[in-house]
Amino acid sequence: MRITCPVCGERDRREFYYQGAAVALDRPLPDADAAAWDAYVHLRDNPAGVTQDLWYHEAGCGAWIVVTRDTVSHNVLGSVPAAEIGS
Secondary structure (H helix, E strand, C coil), rough: CCEEEECEEEEEEEHHHHECCCCCCCCCCCCHHHHHHHHHHCCCCCCCCEEEEEEECCCCCCCCCEEEECCCCCCCEEEEHHHCCCC
C-alpha cells in the first residue's frame, strides 16, 4: 500500500505507524463501571468500506495524517494533515 504524505509525497506504508480510526472515542467517566471501561478499551468498529485512519509518518517527516481508504479494495483515496480535520 502506498500512502501520500502531505509533506513528503507518496511513500510505502512501512514508513508509517497506524494509530487507529480517526474518530473521537467517548471516554467513560472515571467512576464508570467495569463494563463501560471494557467496551471503551476493547471494542472497536471494523467497518468494510471507506474509513478515515490516523497515521504517523514515523520513518519520514514525523507528520500525523488522516488517511481516507477503502478497507475492501485497499485503495487509498486521500490524505490530509491531521491538524486540518475539524477546522
